[in-house]
Amino acid sequence: MPAHNLCMQIQQTEQAQRAQQAQQSDRAQFIRSLRSVRRFAPTPIPDDILREVLDIGRWTGSSKNTQPWQVVVVRDRDRLRDLATCGTFAGHLAGAAVGLVLVMEDDNRRLDEGRLAQNLMLAAWAYGIGTCIGTLQPEANVERAKQLLGIPLERGVRTTLSVGYPADPQALRGSAGGVQPGRKPMADFLRWETFSDA
């Protein structure tokens, strides 16, 4: 192969590697950038995008692939307002374009529930749509939410997601009242090899 062809081939390989690294770093930053959004624009979520987000949720892994869940999609404004009163800090549901209610087989599926919630949140965020968890509590409110949506009493219903386009750039930085933003430093987060790695 002539020397200048070899040179071009090396350049192209290096360019492709740099492009791949940039893509990987974008994907990693996308995951890190997921924040809770509690104020929403009135813009509706297009049906095909909402269905795509829900389908990504459907593909969440679960213990022994039991898929112990259904998701109730709530768009009726009055129903969203009622749901918003079923949690101490679930007020953001009232202004969401869509509310998602995670209905688990029973109350012992918390890891599966968390994975489903996180996947739905990341799927929405991939489309620039914000989300926030609204926990249903205390128990009387859980029962009220079940009645409101016709969910059998034996099902586990703790977690709702408010879903909608962020109201403004500030809505992407909002933290809940009294809740510390940011994260603990790496040194507090990690232990290497054993818990007491000092």
Ligand SMILES: Cc1cc2nc3c(=O)[nH]c(=O)nc-3n(C[C@H](O)[C@H](O)[C@H](O)COP(=O)(O)O)c2cc1C
């Ligand atoms: C299990 C769980 C329950 C939560 N419940 C609520 C809630 O009821 N209301 C709310 O506004 N945010 C709720 N959140 C969101 C947290 O407040 C939020 O994730 C945390 O403050 C970090 O902020 P960030 O998500 O913007 O990074 C909940 C989060 C988790 C993981």
